[in-house]
Every structure is written in structure tokens, then in C-alpha cells.
Amino acid sequence: MFRRVRTHLRRDLTAALKNRDKVAASALRSALAAIENAESSGVDSAVPADGGEHVAGAAVGVGAAEAERRVLTESDVHAVVAREVSERSASAQEYVRLGREDAADRLRAEADVLSRYLNAEA
Numbered sequence: 001m002f003r004r005v006r007t008h009l010r011r012d013l014t015a016a017l018k019n020r021d022k023v024a025a026s027a028l029r030s031a032l033a034a035i036e037n038a039e040s041s042g043v044d045s046a047v048p049a050d051g052g053e054h055v056a057g058a059a060v061g062v063g064a065a066e067a068e069r070r071v072l073t074e075s076d077v078h079a080v081v082a083r084e085v086s087e088r089s090a091s092a093q094e095y096v097r098l099g100r101e102d103a104a105d106r107l108r109a110e111a112d113v114l115s116r117y118l119n120a121e122a
Contacts (some may be wrong), residue, residue, distance in 0.1 A: 005077055005117055006035060027084075027110035031117070034080050039069045081118055085111045 009032050016024035072080075088111040095104035 005074075005081075006032070009035075009117065023106060023109045024113045027088075027113040030110075031081055031084050031114055034084055035072065035077060038076065038080050039072055078118065081114055085114045085118065088114070 009028050013025060013028040013032065015021075016028060088107045092104040092107035092111070095101070095107065
């Protein structure tokens with residue numbers, strides 16, 4: 001399903017950009033970036049090559065610095081999107097506390113956009 005969710009996110013991002021919907025575009029870009037970040041294997045898994053000429057531990061050769069990416073499950077993608085919604089909701093509450101209703105409204109609108117993907121059926 002995560003491939004389908006990602007496809008829907010990208011399709012909806014394209015539509016948001018065409019419609020100049022800044023709130024949806026921002027939320028969708030952020031969610032896609034968070035999914036990409038979750039797939040990255042991190043710095044710890046990078047294996048430096050021996051004998052980099054100019055930089056100690058530099059990777060040598062074409063593709064030597066590429067790391068294998070993780071494959072996310074449906075629940076992993078759901079958790080990433082849920083975290084994005086949760087962060088926006090928490091930030092919106094903080095903005096309300098600070099008297100910044102305009103910023104809080106924008107974050108709540110972004111959370112609403114992303115919530116649709118949590119409630120969508122496969």
C-alpha cells in the first residue's frame with residue numbers, strides 16, 4: 001500500500017501546485033520528504049572506503065557512497081504521516097498559546113490535508 005499512498009501524495013502534490021494551493025503543497029511536500037528520510041539508512045550504515053586520496057575515509061569509485069535504502073511497510077508509512085499530523089497539531093496549539101491564530105490555522109489546515117491519508121482505505 002505504501003507505494004499507492006506515495007503515488008497519491010505525489011499526484012495530489014501536482015494538483016495542489018497546479019491549483020496554487022500553498023497549504024496542501026506544503027503539507028504534501030513535507031510528508032513526502034519525511035517518508036524519504038525514513039527510508040534512508042542513516043549515517044551509521046555508510047561504509048567508508050580505505051585510502052581516499054583527498055579526504056580521510058572518502059568513498060572511492062562510482063556509486064561507492066551509495067547506501068541501500070530501507071523498504072517501509074504500510075504501518076511505517078502510516079506512522080510517518082501520523083507523526084507529521086501530530087507535529088502540526090502540537091505546533092498549532094503552541095501558536096494559539098502565543099496568540100498566533102494565523103499560523104495555528106495554517107498548521108491545522110496542513111494537518112487536515114495529511115489526515116485524509118490516515119483515514120483512506122487501501
